[in-house]
Amino acid sequence: MSSVVQAPATVPGAKGHTDGAGAFVPVQTRSERPHSFDPADFGAPAGFEVNWKHTPIARLSAVFTDEETEAGPDLAIAYDLAAIDDYVVESTGHEAAVRGEFFRPDDLSSAIAWKRSQNALHVRIPADTEPADALTLGIVGRGAERHANAHIILEALPNSKATVVLAHSGSAAYAQNVEIIVRDGAQLTVVTVQRWDEDAVHVSSHQARVDRDARLRHIVVSFGGGVVRVNPSVELAGAGSEAELYGLSYADAGQHLESQVYLFHKGPETRGDVLYKGALQGVGARSVWIGDVQIGPDAVGTDSYEANRNLVLTDGARAESIPNLEIQTGDIRGAGHASATGRFDDEQLFYLQARGISEEEARRLVVIGFLSEIVQRIGIPALEAELSEAIEAELKEGTAQ
Numbered sequence: 001m002s003s004v005v006q007a008p009a010t011v012p013g014a015k016g017h018t019d020g021a022g023a024f025v026p027v028q029t030r031s032e033r034p035h036s037f038d039p040a041d042f043g044a045p046a047g048f049e050v051n052w053k054h055t056p057i058a059r060l061s062a063v064f065t066d067e068e069t070e071a072g073p074d075l076a077i078a079y080d081l082a083a084i085d086d087y088v089v090e091s092t093g094h095e096a097a098v099r100g101e102f103f104r105p106d107d108l109s110s111a112i113a114w115k116r117s118q119n120a121l122h123v124r125i126p127a128d129t130e131p132a133d134a135l136t137l138g139i140v141g142r143g144a145e146r147h148a149n150a151h152i153i154l155e156a157l158p159n160s161k162a163t164v165v166l167a168h169s170g171s172a173a174y175a176q177n178v179e180i181i182v183r184d185g186a187q188l189t190v191v192t193v194q195r196w197d198e199d200a201v202h203v204s205s206h207q208a209r210v211d212r213d214a215r216l217r218h219i220v221v222s223f224g225g226g227v228v229r230v231n232p233s234v235e236l237a238g239a240g241s242e243a244e245l246y247g248l249s250y251a252d253a254g255q256h257l258e259s260q261v262y263l264f265h266k267g268p269e270t271r272g273d274v275l276y277k278g279a280l281q282g283v284g285a286r287s288v289w290i291g292d293v294q295i296g297p298d299a300v301g302t303d304s305y306e307a308n309r310n311l312v313l314t315d316g317a318r319a320e321s322i323p324n325l326e327i328q329t330g331d332i333r334g335a336g337h338a339s340a341t342g343r344f345d346d347e348q349l350f351y352l353q354a355r356g357i358s359e360e361e362a363r364r365l366v367v368i369g370f371l372s373e374i375v376q377r378i379g380i381p382a383l384e385a386e387l388s389e390a391i392e393a394e395l396k397e398g399t400a401q
Contacts, residue, residue, distance in 0.1 A: 062173035076146035080138030141172030156186035180208035196225035212238030253282025274306035283316030
């Protein structure tokens with residue numbers, strides 16, 4: 001497949017930019033970022049690039065290595081296909097049907113994952129069908145020293161309705177592309193859960209196209225892993241299409257949990273809702289959220305809102321939150337963004353303690369109430385219960401430290 005890199009614009013007499021960009025105007029908006037199927041077109045990140053400068057790139061060396069990964073039965077990643085086996089269709093080679101219909105690698109790790117994943121794992125929901133249960137794909141790493149690449153396709157055919165869960169555990173250095181196509185009238189929920197071991201590295205590019213009158217709910221849940229970077233990019237291409245993008249993270253000491261979210265309203269009468277929430281505790285705990293919403297020139301009637309909220313529980317933890325909004329038409333219903341990062345609300349704590357609740361229990365209730373808004377939107381009771389228990393365990397661990 002041919003390369004489609006966008007070359008940076010040069011400016012006569014320009015001096016080097018403070019970001020290290022050289023004598024050209026650096027990429028400022030998400031829509032301007034280059035795309036290519038060839039890893040050589042990107043080069044190794046140096047740490048000043050707009051899409052890497054908040055990421056600990058020194059910890060990602062494995063996913064920046066363009067070399068063949070393990071083959072044979074003892075792979076670095078084991079996939080449990082039992083729950084989705086009836087919906088898996090053949091996808092052999094880079095030119096297989098659907099693969100690359102929308103996905104375009106937008107950084108080095110996603111380009112390497114494309115190149116080194118000869119075959120894709122393609123999950124297709126037939127038209128006019130609705131599986132009775134959520135379709136869970138288990139993804140288990142077999143060791144942090146082992147490296148794996150993957151390209152996964154999730155395709156909902158017209159008027160279908162389904163929920164797909166990507167459940168990550170174990171440990172590995174894992175570069176993953178997820179291509180999501182929601183065709184006319186379909187409703188698809190994608191939940192990606194990262195409960196890796198503490199030494200895992202997971203870098204994932206999720207790219208989705210939502211067609212006419214279709215709806216995508218995309219939920220990122222990151223609790224485990226050393227460095228976890230899941231970047232969803234969603235294009236509302238069809239008239240009347242909708243997207244709800246939710247995220248939940250809980251970072252402990254030394255963990256880096258990141259999501260760079262891009263929502264592009266391309267078609268008319270589209271609706272988008274973005275809400276990510278995170279809690280952090282421990283020295284070196286870090287979260288990064290960058291939210292880009294673009295309303296294109298043809299996206300009349302758009303209704304869009306994005307927000308990020310972070311709760312910092314201890315000293316030494318840090319949350320970065322950067323919302324951006326680009327509007328190219330004035331004929332919209334509404335658009336806005338918000339971001340807030342802070343510690344406990346003293347008024348909430350006072351209210352609870354004034355009613356005989358201990359300070360420790362009051363703090364626990366505040367955190368659970370803060371995060372449960374996202375948990376309750378998942379819509380899978382068993383997974384919601386599992387995540388509620390995980391939040392309780394994180395709180396107990398933080399109290400014990």
